[in-house]
Amino acid sequence: MTAERKKVAFFSPHAGIWQHALPESFLAKCLDVQSFEVSRIACDGVFNRHCTVMEAASVGIEKPLARKEAICEQCRRNASILRGAYAGEDHQISNYLGTEDVTRVEEIVARLAETDIRELTCLGVEVGRIAAYEVLIKFKKTSADFSAEERAYLETYVRNALLSLLAFSHIYQQMQPDILVAYSPQYAVLGVCARYCELQGKQVYFIEGSSNIDERYEALRVWDWTGFGLTNPAIRYWEDAGRYPLPAEDLSRVDRHFKRLLEASSFSVYSEPVSGRFDLRAHFGIPRQAKVVVAAMSSYDEVYSAHFIGRFPDEKYYSSVFRDQLEWIGSTIDFFAAHPELFLLIRIHPRTFPSRRNSVMAREQIELARILEVLPDNVRANYPAERISIYDLYPQIDALATGWSATGVEAMVFDVPVVTYDRHLPSYPASIHYTGDSRSEYFENLLKAVSQVKSGAVSENGRRWMAFSMSLGVVRHPATLSDLYFVRANWLVNLVYRGVNKLFPRLLRKLEAVRHMSAHESARFNELLKTGKKSLYELGRVPE
Numbered sequence: 001m002t003a004e005r006k007k008v009a010f011f012s013p014h015a016g017i018w019q020h021a022l023p024e025s026f027l028a029k030c031l032d033v034q035s036f037e038v039s040r041i042a043c044d045g046v047f048n049r050h051c052t053v054m055e056a057a058s059v060g061i062e063k064p065l066a067r068k069e070a071i072c073e074q075c076r077r078n079a080s081i082l083r084g085a086y087a088g089e090d091h092q093i094s095n096y097l098g099t100e101d102v103t104r105v106e107e108i109v110a111r112l113a114e115t116d117i118r119e120l121t122c123l124g125v126e127v128g129r130i131a132a133y134e135v136l137i138k139f140k141k142t143s144a145d146f147s148a149e150e151r152a153y154l155e156t157y158v159r160n161a162l163l164s165l166l167a168f169s170h171i172y173q174q175m176q177p178d179i180l181v182a183y184s185p186q187y188a189v190l191g192v193c194a195r196y197c198e199l200q201g202k203q204v205y206f207i208e209g210s211s212n213i214d215e216r217y218e219a220l221r222v223w224d225w226t227g228f229g230l231t232n233p234a235i236r237y238w239e240d241a242g243r244y245p246l247p248a249e250d251l252s253r254v255d256r257h258f259k260r261l262l263e264a265s266s267f268s269v270y271s272e273p274v275s276g277r278f279d280l281r282a283h284f285g286i287p288r289q290a291k292v293v294v295a296a297m298s299s300y301d302e303v304y305s306a307h308f309i310g311r312f313p314d315e316k317y318y319s320s321v322f323r324d325q326l327e328w329i330g331s332t333i334d335f336f337a338a339h340p341e342l343f344l345l346i347r348i349h350p351r352t353f354p355s356r357r358n359s360v361m362a363r364e365q366i367e368l369a370r371i372l373e374v375l376p377d378n379v380r381a382n383y384p385a386e387r388i389s390i391y392d393l394y395p396q397i398d399a400l401a402t403g404w405s406a407t408g409v410e411a412m413v414f415d416v417p418v419v420t421y422d423r424h425l426p427s428y429p430a431s432i433h434y435t436g437d438s439r440s441e442y443f444e445n446l447l448k449a450v451s452q453v454k455s456g457a458v459s460e461n462g463r464r465w466m467a468f469s470m471s472l473g474v475v476r477h478p479a480t481l482s483d484l485y486f487v488r489a490n491w492l493v494n495l496v497y498r499g500v501n502k503l504f505p506r507l508l509r510k511l512e513a514v515r516h517m518s519a520h521e522s523a524r525f526n527e528l529l530k531t532g533k534k535s536l537y538e539l540g541r542v543p544e
Contacts, residue, residue, distance in 0.1 A: 009177040013043035016053035016075035030522035039088035096167040130191040137477040166187035218479035224534035229311030234469035278392035363428035399449035412462025
C-alpha cells in the first residue's frame with residue numbers, strides 16, 4: 001500500500017528578495033513527488049502599504065505609493081518566474097481575505113494605541129509580539145515603548161500580520177498542510193502563520209542563508225522552528241562531533257569565510273577590512289609588557305527581539321552573572337583598575353551606531369557613554385568612527401572577553417583565548433573557551449586566559465567548531481550568478497554581469513531559476529522532511 005504523501009506548504013510572500021526566494025524554490029523543486037505534495041502561498045500586493053521587501057529595498061513607509069507599487073510588481077514578476085518550482089497549487093493571500101476579515105483587522109488596528117502590544121492575540125497567536133520584531137530590529141530597540149515614527153511602522157506590521165494570519169487560517173482549513181517551510185519565520189507575516197501551524201501541532205521548518213558569508217547565497221540552514229527558534233542547533237550536537245568526520249573541504253570553507261571577513265566584502269561584516277599595518281600598542285599607548293584584553297560588546301537589540309517573540313530561551317537572554325552588558329562592562333573596568341599590569345580595550349559594537357545599514361543610534365549606546373566618561377589609565381574604548389579593523393587586533397591581543405558575540409569564535413581561529421561571563425549566552429560550545437556561571441569564575445578566567453601560552457590548540461578548536469556548524473547544518477544549492485566567484489572577483493565580468501542584469505533582469509533570473517540542487521543535497525532535504533527530524537545534524541554526513 002502506497003504511503004500517503006505529506007502536504008508541504010512553502011510560505012513565500014517575499015519573492016521580491018530574489019536571494020531568498022530563489023534558493024527557497026530549489027528546496028521546493030527537489031522534493032520527491034511520490035512522497036510530497038508541494039504548494040506555495042504567495043503575496044499579490046496585499047501588503048502594499050509597506051512590507052519586508054520594501055524595507056530591504058530601502059523604500060520606507062513614507063515613500064510614494066508608486067515606489068511601493070514598483071516593488072509589488074517586482075515581487076509578482078519574481079513569483080511568476082519561480083512558479084514552476086511548486087508542483088501544487090498557488091495560494092494567493094488576497095483570494096482568502098473576505099470583507100469581514102479586512103473589517104476585523106481594521107477594528108483591531110484602530111484600537112492599537114490603547115493595546116499592550118505584548119498582549120495582542122488573534123486565533124491564539126501572539127500577533128503583537130511577532131509583528132513587533134521588525135520594528136524592534138529596525139530601530140535597535142531594547143524595550144517595547146514606541147515613538148510616533150516607530151508606531152507608524154508597528155501599526156503597519158500588525159495590520160500585515162493580521163491579514164496574513166486570517167488568510168492563512170482559511171488556506172489551512174482548505175489545504176491541511178503537514179509541514180510549513182518559511183524563509184526567516186521570525187518576520188511578521190510569516191511568523192504568525194508559523195505559530196498558527198505550531199498551535200495545530202504541525203511541523204515548521206526555518207530556512208535561512210548560511211552563516212558562512214562566502215556561501216550565504218549557495219547554502220541554506222534548515223532546522224525545526226519549534227525546537228530551536230533562532231538558536232543554532234549545532235551547539236546541541238557538538239559533543240558528538242567526533243562521530244562526524246570533517247573533510248578538508250569543510251575546513252577550507254572556513255578559510256573562504258575568513259577571507260571574506262578580512263576583506264569586509266559582505267554587507268553583514270561590520271568591521272573595516274584588515275590593513276596589516278595597524279600598531280595596537282602605539283595607537284592606544286599600551287606598555288609593551290602589559291597583557292591586552294579586548295572586551296567585544298554585542299548587539300543587544302537582536303537578542304532582545306529574539307526573546308521578545310519567544311524564539312530565544314530565557315537562559316540566552318537573562319544572565320545570572322551580570323544584569324546586562326552595561327553592568328558587565330562596568331564590572332570589567334573595575335577589575336582592570338585593580339590590575340594595572342593588564343590593559344583593557346572596549347570594542348563597541350558598530351551596530352549600536354548609525355551605519356550604512358541602519359541610521360538609528362541604539363539607546364544602549366547613550367547609556368554606555370556615561371560609563372565610559374572617566375576610565376582608568378589602563379582602559380580605553382575603541383569606537384567605530386576610528387575605523388580600526390578587528391582583524392588587525394586579533395594577532396596583537398592576549399585574550400578576548402565577550403557576552404555572546406561571534407567575535408569570540410573569530411578570535412579563537414586567530415588562536416586568541418576567549419572568555420564569556422555566562423556559559424548559557426554564547427552560541428558556541430562552553431568546552432572550547434573559558435566560561436562559567438558566576439562573577440568569580442569570570443574574573444578567574446580572565447587571569448587564566450591572559451596567562452595561556454598560545455600553542456595552536458585554541459585555533460584548531462575554533463576552526464573545527466566553525467567547520468562543523470557551517471557544513472553539516474546546511475544544504476547546498478546553485479549560487480546566484482552575482483555570487484559566483486568568477487563574477488565577484490573579476491571586475492570586467494562583474495561589470496558585464498551588472499550591465500546585462502540592468503537590461504535583461506528577467507532573462508538572467510529565468511536562467512537562474514531553471515537550475516537544480518545536486519542529487520546528494522536533494523536527498524538530504526528529502527530525508528529531513530520524510531523523517532521529521534529536527535535538524536540536518538541528526539542525519540549526520542550522508543555519503544555522496
